[in-house]
Structure formats: structure tokens, C-alpha cells
Amino acid sequence: MLSLLEQVSKFSGIALVHNTRADKKAAKKVDNSVNDDARAIQYTTYETLIAEAKALRAKGNLPCQAVLTFDDLTTFVTYLLAYEGVVENLYLQPEAPLALPNTSNAYNSSTNTVDITHKKPAATVWHLATSGTTGTPKWIAHTSSSLCRAIKHGRQHQQTRWALCYQPFRYAGLQVILQSLLNGATLVDCTTADTAKKVDIIRREKVNAISATPTLWRQFLLSGAFSDSSPTFTIEKITLGGEITDAPLMALLASQFSNAKIMHVYASTEAGVGFAVTDGQPGFPKQWLTSGVNGNSLKVDSENVLWIKANAAQNTKLNKINNTIVEVDSQGYVNTNDVVIIKDNRVYFKGRANGAINVGGQKVHPEHVEQVLLQSPLVSQARVYAKQSSIMGQLVVADVVLSASKDIETKPTIALLLHCKKHLARFEMPTKINVTDSIAINASGKIGRAQQASTE
Numbered sequence: 533m534l535s536l537l538e539q540v541s542k543f544s545g546i547a548l549v550h551n552t553r554a555d556k557k558a559a560k561k562v563d564n565s566v567n568d569d570a571r572a573i574q575y576t577t578y579e580t581l582i583a584e585a586k587a588l589r590a591k592g593n594l595p596c597q598a599v600l601t602f603d604d605l606t607t608f609v610t611y612l613l614a615y616e617g618v619v620e621n622l623y624l625q626p627e628a629p630l631a632l633p634n635t636s637n638a639y640n641s642s643t644n645t646v647d648i649t650h651k652k653p654a655a656t657v658w659h660l661a662t663s664g665t666t667g668t669p670k671w672i673a674h675t676s677s678s679l680c681r682a683i684k685h686g687r688q689h690q691q692t693r694w695a696l697c698y699q700p701f702r703y704a705g706l707q708v709i710l711q712s713l714l715n716g717a718t719l720v721d722c723t724t725a726d727t728a729k730k731v732d733i734i735r736r737e738k739v740n741a742i743s744a745t746p747t748l749w750r751q752f753l754l755s756g757a758f759s760d761s762s763p764t765f766t767i768e769k770i771t772l773g774g775e776i777t778d779a780p781l782m783a784l785l786a787s788q789f790s791n792a793k794i795m796h797v798y799a800s801t802e803a804g805v806g807f808a809v810t811d812g813q814p815g816f817p818k819q820w821l822t823s824g825v826n827g828n829s830l831k832v833d834s835e836n837v838l839w840i841k842a843n844a845a846q847n848t849k850l851n852k853i854n855n856t857i858v859e860v861d862s863q864g865y866v867n868t869n870d871v872v873i874i875k876d877n878r879v880y881f882k883g884r885a886n887g888a889i890n891v892g893g894q895k896v897h898p899e900h901v902e903q904v905l906l907q908s909p910l911v912s913q914a915r916v917y918a919k920q921s922s923i924m925g926q927l928v929v930a931d932v933v934l935s936a937s938k939d940i941e942t943k944p945t946i947a948l949l950l951h952c953k954k955h956l957a958r959f960e961m962p963t964k965i966n967v968t969d970s971i972a973i974n975a976s977g978k979i980g981r982a983q984q985a986s987t988e
Contacts, residue, residue, distance in 0.1 A: 533677060535617030536713070537589075541582050543690075543716030548576040549737050550605040550721035576606045578716065585613035599623045599632070602701050605721045609709065616656050616676060623659040623671070624701035627975060630661045630669050660703050662801045663976045672703075672801045672858065678842075680710055682805035682826075689715035692769065695722045695734050697744040699975060703801040704773055708743050731757035741769035743797075745977040746777050747913070753784055754912050754933070766791060771808075773797040775978055776881045778903050782812050802858050803840045803866045806830075814903075815872075815880035831865060837885055838872050839865035871897060887981055889918040890925045894959040898981065901928060901962065904955045910934055910944050915971045915979050916962065930962040933971055 552572050588594070588611070598619040602608050615622050623632060658674045694712045696719055698705035705723070712719040720737045722730040731752065734742070744752070749772060752758060758767075767789045772781075777796045785794055794812065799805040807825040809816050821830050829841040841864050859867035871882045883897025890896075898916035905914040913933040918926040934944055945965045952961055974980045 536676070536710075537582070537585050537613040537617065540578060540613060540713050540716075543578040545578060545716065546575050546718050547578045547581055547713065547716075548574075548605050548609060548719050548721070550574055550576075551724070551733075552604050574604075574606060581606070581610055581613060584610045588614035589618065594618050596620045597623075597632075599625050600701070601625045602627075602699070605696070605700065605719070608700055609713070612709075616658075619656055621657050621659060624661070624706070626661045626669070626699070626701055628669075630671065633671055660701070660706065660801050663702060663974075663978070674804070678804055679706065680714065682707065682799075683711050683714050685715060690717055692717040692741045693737060693739045694719050695730070695739040695742045695744075696720065697722050697730065697742065697748060697977060698774075699723055702976060703799065703804075704743070704976075707799070707805070727751045727755055728757070731755065740767055741771075742767060743771035743773065745774040745973075746772050746781055747775060747971075747973050747979050748977045749781060749785065750913050751973070753781075753788065754936075758788055768792055770794045771797055773799055774976065776883070776899050776903060777814050778906050779814050780906055782814065786812060800868060803868055804842050806840050806842065806868075813878070815878045818874055818877045818879055821879065829865070832872055832874070832879070835885070836871050836873065836882075838868045838870045838879075838881075840868055841865045884981075889916075889928055891927060891959045892924045894957075896928055896960045898928075901930065901952070901956065901960055902979075904952055905930060905932060905948065907955070908948060908951045910948060910951075912936070913971045917981070919963070927963045928960065930965045931968050931971055932965060933969065934967060 550573075552574055594615065596619060598611075598615050598621070600608065600611050600615065600622065612622075656676060658676070658679060659671045660674060661669050661671055663669065689711075692712070692715065694708055694717060696705060696708050696712075698708060700706065700709055700723065709719060711717075718737075720733060720739050722733050725733060727748075733739075749770075768791065770785055770789060770792045772794075773796065782794065782796075785792070793810070796809045796814070797805065798807050798809070798816070805826070806828055807816065807820070811817075816825075821832065824830065827842075831839050831841075833839060839861065861867075869885045871885050871888075872879050873882055874880075881899070883899035887899075888895040888897050898918075901916040902914045905911050905916070911932050912935040915931045917929055917931075919929045921927045932944075932948065944967065948965050949962070971979065
């Protein structure tokens with residue numbers, strides 16, 4: 533397999549668009565820049581990326597164990613291209629630094645540097661941190677082959693202008709970066725802006741493809757920024773991932789972006805890209821449990837947890853060496869920790885196995901309660917979490933952002949409780965519904981799951 537740098541070297545034109553603080557001390561070679569509210573908008577070409585990456589390699593003696601942090605997109609991608617295929621272990625360090633495992637013995641790294649003029653290095657092992665939304669973050673190992681397995685290639689992808697809404701050091705963000713770079717497309721950085729600024733950037737740069745979490749898509753729709761009747765650009769590709777996708781959101785996106793191809797991608801840092809659902813419905817077809825999909829095999833265990841066997845056996849071996857907590861059974865299936873329910877020839881996601889609320893010994897998945905709330909036309913956003921209880925252990929509490937519907941109820945919380953009563957078991961019912969103006973999301977674009985209400 534050619535290195536990323538070798539694959540990208542055939543392209544030309546604008547590769548990256550991003551903002552950088554005008555007072556940033558680090559020198560950066562860029563091809564053009566304009567000032568925007570005391571920030572420099574930088575346009576970096578493939579020619580510049582290739583030249584800078586080759587210059588780094590030409591110096592020789594690159595580290596065997598490299599840790600790459602995100603400062604700006606041009607620097608990040610330049611070092612990715614320079615390091616991949618040269619360093620033995622490449623760690624993409626998140627904003628909240630995660631301690632590095634001791635891999636020097638496991639990967640037989642006998643020296644601290646590698647002189648690429650005298651040594652042909654082994655394939656780079658990538659280490660990506662999980663987001664830790666419902667648990668402790670951990671390092672997961674990947675190969676370049678496994679990371680690029682789901683990339684779509686073709687001339688038709690070269691004109692795509694991707695919005696990067698995921699953090700680039702996360703699995704989802706890296707997938708968007710690779711999809712863009714390996715097709716000679718343009719990548720527009722939207723990671724550091726708030727929702728309104730993201731939309732401004734998307735419009736200004738005429739983005740035509742966006743990959744984001746369902747939560748971020750709801751914020752886009754709630755802002756009304758894409759609702760004008762004569763947009764100056766057209767969204768052609770919409771990808772959702774990282775969270776459970778519900779039918780109302782899919783319908784809203786299809787209505788708002790009638791010309792766009794919409795897909796929900798199921799992927800995780802541990803298992804990689806599992807599959808993409810393109811039929812506009814939540815969940816996935818039950819038949820995939822027997823037929824498989826995208827070269828992957830799927831199964832559901834007795835606890836209703838989804839397991840996936842991907843074509844990435846080398847990753848499993850690497851993660852065992854790395855002492856990473858990735859549960860793999862004797863057949864090679866990886867435990868996704870996602871609880872599902874099978875209904876009417878469809879498999880629906882309920883929530884994370886390790887994120888359940890314990891109500892008197894009964895497990896309640898907050899994501900499932902959120903999906904029920906979002907089915908109501910009264911709700912545009914919802915967050916469900918636990919409240920500590922001295923009697924029941926935990927209770928279910930919900931925060932909701934009401935929709936802008938003209939038919940809004942005068943007593944929406946009562947109407948929502950009645951709605952929940954029709955679709956939830958008694959122990960799953962929210963004991964309190966709070967109406968709020970907004971729901972905070974974490975840096976990964978997801979609803980945070982760690983915070984809890986005060987003890988009763």
C-alpha cells in the first residue's frame with residue numbers, strides 16, 4: 533500500500549481552508565490568507581502540503597514514537613503526511629491529554645528515532661483515543677489499511693468541499709480528513725467555531741458535504757440558518773454518525789436538503805466503520821444480521837448487545853498487545869457496547885450498555901428516552917440523564933428545547949409526560965422535564981453523558 537503522502541502527491545489545488553489566530557506565533561507557509569474578525573483565513577494547497585511534508589522527511593531522524601496534537605489544520609495534516617509510513621507508532625492526542633501506554637517493548641522499538649534514508653520502517657500503527665462519552669477514554673490501535681478501508685475513491689469525489697465538524701484527532705474526524713485528502717478534494721475546518729460561525733464558514737466556502745453528529749445537525753436546523761429559499765450553495769452529501777439517529781431528524785433533513793444524499797454511518801473507534809444506512813430510516817435491516825454488510829459480520833447476543841466482526845484482524849492483535857480493553861470473542865467479533873432492539877425486521881439502537889440509568893434495579897437507556905421525546909413535534913432537542921435517589925438509586929430527568937411550532941402547547945411538560953406514557957415503561961418515565969433554551973454539547977459534537985442532577 534502506498535503511503536498517504538505518495539497517494540496525495542498526485543493532486544493539486546486548494547486542499548485545506550481554516551482559520552488561525554492572527555497573533556499565532558508559529559510560522560506557517562500558506563498560499564493565501566484574508567483577515568476575518570482578527571483571524572486569518574488560510575487556504576493551503578496540495579502543493580504546499582506535499583512540499584512541507586517532504587521537507588520534514590528530508591531532515592531524517594523522525595521519532596519512532598510520535599505524539600501529534602491539534603493546533604491548526606495545516607500543521608496537523610502536514611505532520612500526518614510526513615509521519616505516516618515512517619514512524620512506528622503515531623498517537624493522535626486529544627485536547628484533554630491521555631496518558632500514553634508503554635509500548636516500547638510491545639512494538640520492539642529499539643531506538644528513539646528512525647533515519648528514513650537508511651531504514652525502511654514498518655507500517656505505522658495509529659493510536660486514537662475514544663471520546664469517553666460514557667466511560668474512561670482509552671487508546672485504540674489501527675493500521676493505515678483499516679483507517680482507509682471505507683474511503684470512497686473516484687473523480688466524482690474530487691469536487692467535494694467537505695466541512696470538518698468533528699475533532700481531527702478523533703476517529704470520525706480522521707475519516708473525513710482521509711476521505712477528502714485521498715480524493716484531492718477541499719476540506720474546510722469548522723471544528724473551533726460555534727454553530728452560527730460554522731454556518732457562516734459553510735456558506736462562505738460553498739461547502740457541499742457535511743458530516744456531523746445528530747445533535748449538531750439538530751442545532752443547525754434549530755438555528756434556521758439553512759432555511760432560506762434561495763441558498764447560495766447546495767448541500768449534496770449529508771452524513772450522520774456518533775449518536776443514534778431518529779426518524780424525525782432524517783425526515784427534516786430530507787425535507788430541508790431535498791437534493792442531498794443522506795446516510796447514517798455506524799462506526800466506532802474500536803471497530804472502525806461498520807456500515808452506512810441510506811434508506812432514510814433509523815437503525816438497520818434485520819437481514820444484515822445473517823447476510824452481513826460492507827464485508828462485516830453482525831450478531832446480537834443474549835443481552836441484546838451488538839457485536840461486529842470487521843475485516844481488521846490485525847487491529848485486534850495490535851490492541852491485545854497494547855493491553856487495550858476491547859472485548860473480542862473466540863470468533864473475532866468485537867463487542868460494540870451498543871444495546872439494540874429488533875422490531876418489524878429492523879434493528880434499532882437503544883443506547884450504550886455502560887451508560888444505562890439504574891432505576892430500582894431496572895436499566896433505562898437515556899438515548900431511548902430521548903428518541904421518544906424527539907418523536908413529539910413539541911421537541912427539537914432533548915437530553916436525558918440520571919438524578920441520584922436515596923430510595924430508587926437513580927431517577928430519570930429530561931431537559932428539552934421546545935420546537936418553534938405555532939401549535940405549541942400551553943403546558944408542554946404535561947403534554948410530553950402523556951406522550952412518554954404511551955411509549956415508555958413506568959420505570960423509564962422522566963420524573964421531571966425541564967424546558968431550556970439550549971442543550972450543551974461536548975467537544976465531540978455529542979450530548980454529554982457524565983453530568984448528573986443533584987441528589988434528591
